[in-house]
Amino acid sequence: NAGVTQTPKFRILKIGQSMTLQCTQDMNHNYMYWYRQDPGMGLKLIYYSVGAGITDKGEVPNGYNVSRSTTEDFPLRLELAAPSQTSVYFCASSNSNTEAFFGQGTRLTVV
Amino acid sequence: GENVEQHPSTLSVQEGDSAVIKCTYSDSASNYFPWYKQELGKRPQLIIDIRSNVGEKKDQRIAVTLNKTAKHFSLHITETQPEDSAVYFCAASIRGNKLVFGAGTILRVKS
Numbered sequence: 001n002a003g004v005t006q007t008p009k010f011r012i013l014k015i016g017q018s019m020t021l022q023c024t025q026d027m028n029h030n031y032m033y034w035y036r037q038d039p040g041m042g043l044k045l046i047y048y049s050v051g052a053g054i055t056d057k058g059e060v061p062n063g064y065n066v067s068r069s070t071t072e073d074f075p076l077r078l079e080l081a082a083p084s085q086t087s088v089y090f091c092a093s094s095n096s097n098t099e100a101f102f103g104q105g106t107r108l109t110v111v
Numbered sequence: 112g113e114n115v116e117q118h119p120s121t122l123s124v125q126e127g128d129s130a131v132i133k134c135t136y137s138d139s140a141s142n143y144f145p146w147y148k149q150e151l152g153k154r155p156q157l158i159i160d161i162r163s164n165v166g167e168k169k170d171q172r173i174a175v176t177l178n179k180t181a182k183h184f185s186l187h188i189t190e191t192q193p194e195d196s197a198v199y200f201c202a203a204s205i206r207g208n209k210l211v212f213g214a215g216t217i218l219r220v221k222s
Binding site for chain 1: 117143145154155156157162200204209210211213215
């Protein structure tokens with residue numbers, strides 16, 4: 001099994017540009033999450049989803065959007081990139097009250 | 112919303128000594144408490160978890176205790192080894208969703 005797959009692994013964006021971080025899981029998990037991790041810091045929840053068609057805001061949703069049209073996919077959209085969005089982004093998936101599996105992360109730099 | 116506090120932020124121990132990391136949570140509805148280990152440049156990975164119907168769980172050198180009344184839980188690592196050096200995160204989940212993480216503890220095991 002591939003588990004949780006994120007693309008791209010690295011990206012440099014200019015201020016004001018847009019991009020979508022892709023996340024796919026093949027474990028048939030209901031729950032999916034997006035976190036950001038700033039250098040030397042913890043994991044901040046951006047958005048999460050409890051199933052296809054359902055999304056909800058986490059701790060730091062401003063500047064981001066998500067969708068969950070299928071069980072497998074949970075893309076994260078940045079509309080107008082800002083330097084404050086420079087971070088490592090992790091996607092994760094799980095079932096209820098079980099281990100969350102993380103993707104390998106996307107290192108994003110906004111210049 | 113749920114808030115998870117984690118202490119200490121850094122912890123240095125001598126090889127062979129024990130390490131204890133403590134977390135508190137705010138929402139009494141939380142019922143799942145995982146612990147993750149993150150090595151430098153890698154994704155977080157689950158090391159142990161506990162559910163609210165259990166007070167203690169042990170897996171070899173690692174144990175977790177939960178005090179629901181006080182709303183805190185702790186990670187105990189005995190006989191620490193250099194390979195235990197990493198960042199450790201606690202987390203709490205409300206009704207199986209919205210997994211929120213603590214800020215992390217950098218553990219250094221000195222040989």
